Amino acid sequence: AQKVTQAQTEISVVEKEDVTLDCVYETRDTTYYLFWYKQPPSGELVFLIRRNSFDEQNEISGRYSWNFQKSTSSFNFTITASQVVDSAVYFCALSGGSNYQLIWGAGTKLIIKP
């Protein structure tokens, strides 16, 4: 069975601090895809990144970076120099190579205080 665990329910930091959101997944597929989506207070779901199981290169996009480690089944997300606009619920999700369904974590609510 596939499963995504986001153990951090809520994180609160002061602006400009770095923050890491954890994501641990379980799957028996050898080919799979990992995603992060952002849900700002306005409620929409916004795609951030997709990673396939064969690409363990870390990715950096501006203040955002992602660390994919197959050895620990983790796909963590770090925001550097956080800003108030980063406040949102962040979801990690998993799909198997032959599975069209996205399996979602419960989300981590990130609060950035000014």
Add this chain to the structure above:
Amino acid sequence: GAGVSQSPRYKVTKRGQDVALRCDPISGHVSLYWYRQALGQGPEFLTYFNYEAQQDKSGLPNDRFSAERPEGSISTLTIQRTEQRDSAMYRCASSRIFSGANVLTFGAGSRLTVL
């Protein structure tokens, strides 16, 4: 259209009434998905279509829930004899092709409240 459009954005209904939620996907997108999101949780898969064919409805909670996409574009999710436990945000998403690697584009959602 430019994005995934869902209507109504908010629906309040009395227990026992039927509701229909509409989704207009991005033009040309082959796959259309319905998810349900309860407060404080991640989305939960309900069903999906490739073109007009419903490929999997295993996530529909019971037979009060049904979905259709008759012309391979707009889809309707219907809930009959609504119950309070049906209250949730119902999200539609579409993707250009069918693949586990798909990036889904979500609509703003339809928030259903059953009194």
